[in-house]
Structure formats: C-alpha cells, structure tokens
Amino acid sequence: MTRLTRIESLKTRHFRVDQQIVNEGGRPRPDERVLMCLKLQKLRLKEEIEKLAT
Secondary structure, three states, X not given: OOHHHHHHHHHHHHHHXXXXXXXXXXXXXXOHHHHHXXXXXHHHHXXXXXXXXX
C-alpha cells in the first residue's frame, strides 16, 4: 500500500467516525462514553494522516 493510498484510507475512516459522532450526538440521550471513544479515535486518525502527509 502506497503512502497516498494509506492516507486516503485513513481519510475515509476519519469521515466514517465523524458520521458516527454526528449520529450518536443526535440521539435524544447520547452515550458520553461512546462519544468520547469516537472523538479519540477521530483525533488519532487525524494525527496519523498529518504524520503521513508530511
């Protein structure tokens, strides 16, 4: 897998996690633990994308 392919894969995962955050946050009583885990996962993906992009 090339670096660009890996970055695109990570961006896709980042987008999907973001959608999960939106869906969970839109529920009447969102689970704060789930939101925290998703946000942490999104941050880690972002950091990995930035690391590979430099």
